[in-house]
Amino acid sequence: HPWGYGDEDGPEAWHKDYPIAQGNRQSPINIVPEETMYDASLPPIFLSYEHCNSINIYNNGHSVIVEFDDTDDRTVIRGGPLDNAYRLKQFHFHWGGKGSHGSEHTVSGKTYASELHLVHWNAAKYKTFGEAAAGPDGLAVIAIFLEIGDEHRGLHKITDALYMVKFKGSVADFKGFNPKCLLPNSLLFWTYPGSLTTPPLHESVTWIVLKEPITVSEKQMGKFRMLLISGEEEEERTRMENNFRPPQPLKGRKVRASFD
Numbered sequence: 001h002p003w004g005y006g007d008e009d010g011p012e013a014w015h016k017d018y019p020i021a022q023g024n025r026q027s028p029i030n031i032v033p034e035e036t037m038y039d040a041s042l043p044p045i046f047l048s049y050e051h052c053n054s055i056n057i058y059n060n061g062h063s064v065i066v067e068f069d070d071t072d073d074r075t076v077i078r079g080g081p082l083d084n085a086y087r088l089k090q091f092h093f094h095w096g097g098k099g100s101h102g103s104e105h106t107v108s109g110k111t112y113a114s115e116l117h118l119v120h121w122n123a124a125k126y127k128t129f130g131e132a133a134a135g136p137d138g139l140a141v142i143a144i145f146l147e148i149g150d151e152h153r154g155l156h157k158i159t160d161a162l163y164m165v166k167f168k169g170s171v172a173d174f175k176g177f178n179p180k181c182l183l184p185n186s187l188l189f190w191t192y193p194g195s196l197t198t199p200p201l202h203e204s205v206t207w208i209v210l211k212e213p214i215t216v217s218e219k220q221m222g223k224f225r226m227l228l229i230s231g232e233e234e235e236e237r238t239r240m241e242n243n244f245r246p247p248q249p250l251k252g253r254k255v256r257a258s259f260d
């Protein structure tokens with residue numbers, strides 16, 4: 001199942017191996033604020049990331065991923081649209097080749113330079129991440145937009161580690177990083193039922209998209225674009241960029257807003 005973001009193996013071809021790509025709750029989507037529903041009953045999102053413990057940073061050939069120890073409930077999110085605590089499993093990014101495209105979700109058609117996904121799973125209901133990833137309420141992903149501007153001090157630890165995972169399949173120690181430092185000031189959000197944005201595209205994600213972007217520098221973004229999708233031993237050296245899926249049909253879904 002070699003999928004990617006190229007012309008032959010990209011998002012337009014995924015449905016051949018993953019028919020759910022044409023399903024009724026696919027992600028990402030274009031969020032049109034004036035068509036969202038303000039839901040005053042939505043509680044705020046709570047991130048309990050105090051005892052946060054990243055383990056490693058990893059290049060899987062599609063993105064760069066920071067993985068966490070999810071053997072207990074020490075790093076969880078609660079509230080918002082969620083019925084219980086969801087455990088942080090990993091976070092990763094999607095980005096463009098230059099300028100300000102590269103995000104997966106868009107807002108009234110506006111694209112951002114990148115999008116950070118904090119992936120959590122419903123450990124109260126499912127025994128493993130894999131099982132949760134296949135269940136309708138198994139995952140909760142917080143999406144944060146990145147726009148180009150001043151450098152982001154919290155992102156330096158990540159961009160300074162990317163050289164260690166240049167090649168597909170490379171992994172490096174990356175302990176003690178707390179992604180709380182990557183959050184914007186406001187936790188106002190939109191939420192809707194969707195899917196993974198990469199194969200296997202399971203329709204198991206409650207999306208929580210933060211309204212406020214964070215700002216990163218062009219130099220910091222450039223370091224993501226030096227990552228390769230090819231392995232160390234491969235002849236071909238292909239840069240990892242434009243690893244985003246375009247917005248998918250809403251198919252009647254309602255997008256709720258936590259703010260008016």
Ligand SMILES: NS(=O)(=O)c1ccco1
Binds near residue numbers: 141195196199
């Ligand atoms: N891009 S995402 O957060 O929907 C995801 C997580 C795991 C696979 O795809």
Ligand SMILES: [Zn+2]
Binds near residue numbers: 092093094117197
């Ligand atoms: Zn993602």
